[in-house]
Amino acid sequence: MVQNKIQNYIHKLSETLFNELQGDEQLSLFLHSEESSFYRFNRSLVRQNSHVQQHELAIQFYKEERILKNCINLTLNLELDLKTALDIMDNSRQQALLMDKNPQFVKIKNNGHSSVIKKSTYPSDEQIPQIVHELFSDTDLAGLWCSGPLRQVSINSEGQFHFFETDFFFFDYSLYNGPLAAKGYYSENQFDLNTFNQQAQFTKNKLKLLSKPLQKISKGQYKVYLEPMAMAEILWSMGWSTLSQSQFNKGHAPLKKLKEKLSLFSSKVNFTENFELGMTPEFNSLGELSLPHIKLIENGHLNTLLISTATAQEYKLETNFADPKESPRSLELGAGQLQTDQVLQKLDTGLYLSNLHYINYSDIQSARITGMTRFASFWVEKGEIIGPIQDLRFDESLYNIFGPNLIDLTTERSTFVDIGTYQKRSLGVLKTPGALINNFNFTL
């Protein structure tokens, strides 16, 4: 069993490293290990196939209120990896006392033991190109298939050991009719060819809607419906730093008015870090365990930001065991009352937006974000889709999107696994409804 191979290996390696600690020194290890298959498609054919075998070990060294973090790749040659890791520990020991004490220093402790292994089923690497080509040979597809096991292990010198393995896949793609496109996405625990086929057909049908006459919409304020995938773009962008207590204290504080109750979100808005979504480890990269639910925003009021142990130590707050990066790992936006089949009728006249793109703060203090509409987005009149729109730039405040302009959220919600693959595969999940919003501001 591969997981036993990795488990046994990290046990052996860590035992030797922990035995080398001196005095009050402590060590925290975090392993990210993946065996990933990637297929990149263009025109429904394989542009590039690649396979990655990657084992990245973070070694955090604690000594006399100093913290030095190191990271190495494991070759799985124990002698070689031990030599590298011991050299790093020795180097850290020498350098640590030449630097000042860290105001975020907290001694590590044993946060217990756990082992979670999640299995998925999906086609073998050999089958992917054929399946995709056959299903999409009648259209122009660009996208990425990603699959394979991914493991995270947190182990420390105080006796802690947490192991998590998942084996998820996703197929993130878009279909094209000239310059117009419809977005598709498929990720389940068990790959089912019929469901995959149905979702492909749904995306193909959406693409057909794009053949209606192109609508040129002037800049201005419009009523909009944001599909869950468009809402997911806003929520992912908020994950970067908006919900972080540390960033808040450093002056990056778009939710300052919400925190100080100078401005409120709609009572319909509930943000929860919900580990019961079950797609991510419950432990963070230090092996700390959060409560299953952290209610960040409840009925429009900010309860708490994400607070790591380090931030709590520095600013004398209570930690909620957020990851040191203080990004949400399993974020959920609560459902509303709007039935999905009522969306067009309730929108009446306005913009139906499937996706948003390249969101960034244009003014942090007023929580104003800017970005673009993308993929299948339509002009709707009296509940009827008139035609696709030319992409528009928006510039709008989160206080309007989630505040008085929010009409309702849908009852139905969609779950999106984090498809991030920068440097290594990300582990994260987000669950969100769609949203009907008044007076959304488009500027270009």
Next chain:
Amino acid sequence: MQTQSLSSALRNQFEYFFEQQFNIYKNEADFVAFKLITETTRDLTVRNGKPDQIYSSYDFGLLIEIMHNGHIGYSSTCELTPEGIRDAFFKAKKITTLSSAHALTQFDFSVRPKAQGRYISQRTKNLDSITTAEIFDFLKKTSEKLKINDQIVNASSDAMIVDCNQKYLSSQGSHFEQDFNIIISAFSATAQDGSETQTRSLHGGRAICYQIGSEFFNLEKILPQCEQTGLEAIELLTAMNCPTDTVDLILAPDQMLLQIHESIGHPLELDRILGDERNFAGWSFVQPNDFGQLQYGSKIMNVIFDPEQTHEMSSYLFDEVGNKAQKQYLIKEGILQAGLGSLESQYRSKKVFGHQIQGVANSRASSWNRPPIDRMANINLEGGQQTLDNMIASVENGAIMFANRSWSIDDYRRKFQFGCEYGKLIKNGKITHTIKNPNYHGVTVPFWNSLKSLSSTQTIETYGSPYCGKGEPSQIIRVGHSSPYALFNQVEIFGG
């Protein structure tokens, strides 16, 4: 053991083994290449004079390229053992062989030329001549200098010190090595007064990027600049908001870097034009027939791909498939000349569009675990004739903006909106008020055609970014951009 000598030890350890392993597999497919990357990074942040992050990484691994029936596939591993490399090789071979039945393109060997040579980035002192504790001390002093008074709630200094070595061997006879010493740093101050918060940094977030040695750490030079940065953060607290207006706009080189990157670099990437990026980073408004035809900007606009600039972050001798890197005009006198396309993209352009689009040597990967794709390297705007003073004097109603803080552009690279940290209004040829929250937006081709004047070559400043993202699976890459000050006619500006 010092960080850098540990890096050298790792590199030496794998070097002989790498060649030995390549020789075992080099005849096992139509084409085989091995690329070994060893990269050591020290990334330190000091905040308010105290350590925030002291981080070192030792990244190494092998990328294996296989060609079967003209299709190229990849496998990569950090298991640098005979067993690990064997598994990776046969995985690459099996999957590439199967995928070749559904391949987008059948390449020939021209996309993997024979390349031999060695590149060593320019430095006076090697990076291993400075200890982590010495870097910490440098950052501590600069952080303390940024904190002018208690209104500065966050005074942050950071430095990323990268020592990267690439070795490439191929069955075409390629054998080359490239060795990069790189430093990326940032110095920023955030000032707060009641509900007002403003951040000012030295040229924006991590824009100070060079191929350089440890001579970079020059306190005498940097401390006055940090002090000025702190003062400007405080100045912004009481500055007027940028007005909503349509004015003549001067962009400083530390904002031009972003303007060049987003509205010239990305739309000219041939793999985008060929559709590879449509699902993620996006497509491009540039059409195949635009090359040699499109008036991209005004006649004073000359843009080069220049991997030969000493100290600019993305200089190199070969791209990562062995194509010799040379300076080349992308836009000359405003007319689009060439795309940012590798040998693969140039080959594909001929098959898809019926004529080969001129490209450059830009097939690059973020590391050993990602395949090479079309990337920017150093994309630079050439200088003009004006002094900055004369440029300001020529503006009746305008603004000047410095240092990027916000960026967004559509997936075809047409409609952009960018924000800066710091600005000044210009009335009747004179600087008047400092403005906070300066933003502007525009549409790429009309915007570049409104380019009215450029400051002289002597005023050119060089920056870069370590975080250019694209690709599926995704990759970040280091890019360099240099530019003079640039004056644009009638741009829509607005504030917070």
